[in-house]
Amino acid sequence: MIYLQYAANGIILGGLYACIAVGFSLTWGVLNIINILHGAFIVLGCYITYFAHQLFGIHPFVSLPLAGLMVGILGYATQAGIINRVVGQSVLVTLTLTFGLDLIFNNALILGFTANYRQVVLANPLGTVEVAGIFIPLDRALAMVLALLLTFGLYIVLQMSRLGRAIVAVRFDREAASLMGVNVMRTYAITFAIGAFMAGAAGSLLSVVFPIAPITGHLFLSKAFVICVLGGIGSVPGAAIGGIALGLLESFSASIVGPELALTVAFVVLIALLAVRPQGIMGREDMH
């Protein structure tokens, strides 16, 4: 029975991880940009949600679209105004640029919000239900369901809409897409904005579960990185599967080797996977 509890913990955590990683994966896969700013975008989403809750009493799940939209607009401006200038260059150049932007952004967050941790304390938490000896914290579980719905929604947009097809086209062949009339630079900025929207929305969901501080951005970023490599870069289903895989890995390894070494085990598995399947679980070899 205890293993079912570990599985439930892992899946709930993994669903949230998927939402953390999917925007990061999209930006990496389509733009070939490793967006170090992604963690800071998530934290900004957390803060928008936190203040909406503190000042106006808006439930985090309700302020989610607002947080996503605000961070998305910031993402669009960042890509269109700054990153597009170097977007065709090697991954190291864009990595360095987003690294620098992250330093500025992170310090701005510390100046604006201080380094103190804050926490959304819900007035009416849903509590925990016990089903056949398995405890399920409902707020957390609902956050996970919304996270997976958002991830699925992104998948549908990419598959079904004209914009989504343009993004996928640019991802596979920039020149060919341009020849077919796709505005590549605009598509880049929109893709980056969607990645930022997902980060902001993930921030809303995470604010219900985790404490908020500027420093947590790097923790989320490192999770996103691992999940992308696990699941496959640029793949939405890959981010979902990678997220849940990481959640389960952390959950079970904490029980087997102790909580202190859980993350170490996750990274060891990651290295092993890279050796046998470098493109990740759902990734395509031609993407690398």
Add this chain to the structure above:
Amino acid sequence: MKIKRRTVLKGLSAAALVPAVAARGNAQAGAKVLKFGAPLPLTGPLAPEGVRQRQGFDSWLTKVNETGGIKAGGDTYKVEIVYIDYQSNTPRAVQSAERLINEDKVQFLFAPFGSAAVKAVSAVTEKYGVPMVAPNAASEQVYDQGFKYLFGVYTPNHTLAQPMVKLVRQKRPNLKRLSILARNDLFPLAMAAEIEKAAKEEGLEIVYNEKYAIGTVDFSSPFTEMRSRRPEWIFISGYTNDLILARKQLREQGVTGDLLTMAVGPATAEFQNGVGALGEGVTTFAWWDKATKYKGVDIFGSAEAYADYFEKQYKILPDYSQAGSAACGVIFQLAIEKVGSIDRAKVRDAIAAMDLMTFYGPIKFGPSGQISSLKPPIIQLQDKVMKVVYPPEIAQAELRFGFK
């Protein structure tokens, strides 16, 4: 010129990441100035602890300048504290101490936060012969280095652990199963080890004993495992932010028991606001509480007077961390006034020989430099108020059992 340099430094601090800010209280121009240095974690994960420590130093600073400053021989000194934010990064705390001594030319140092950082910085102060008093470092491993210039105002961890275990055994003799979870950090591990040792001596059974990594944001796995071991008493050692998260997740994972003890953090407003009703029944340790009612020869005069003064300044009641930080200033002041000099070696000797009563309690240091004269209280959150449950002579309430 100096003021200009500091103003510029303050302005650049966000970009340069090395803010040095001088707090002067209401020091008057023209008076002699005595500078203290304080490297603190004012940003980063330990910021709540660093800010509390700064509030304690500042409460002494404003009081001492209000009352005319420190008198040494024929001179009177206004006090200034130069702060450097080391961003919860211990190697940077060491660099900050070097800078305070060599560039800012401070005469004495207040220690950083936590046993690990204090131990690291003490090598610097010892090298330069600068007396340093630590408010927040209890582990004996900090003081067993044979250093002459390091002093600490918290008694060793076992003075907290042993009475806690004895109290539990006395009040609930049938309680047997103890579970321990500790942050992988110097003080939390040392504290957990002392609880484990004391519990074994008292015949308790340790049913779960694990560490968690610094930066952990999810405790669901350790708490699932813990629940399966059916502990009656749970002890978690870490710092405020970890403990807020841990308390909430204990509830989410359906972990209940007879007693929940957490160190350090539950005495703070951050913890109590962060966990809300879940704080009810949580026990913790304290090295000082307003309820101790100590009367002293220092500028504050008594525990209650200190609490009132602090509350007027910050609109919150002080906990032991803020009081202990103010006590560091009081100790320097009493030593300087006793020897009538700001000479570092003489002040060091006066601190080592001190045997005085203060608002913080009796001040007398053991040979290692760690205070040996305090009897730390055990406190429990009851009906939203922290109450002293031990020692009996100052207890405000009986220890309560049961948490959900």
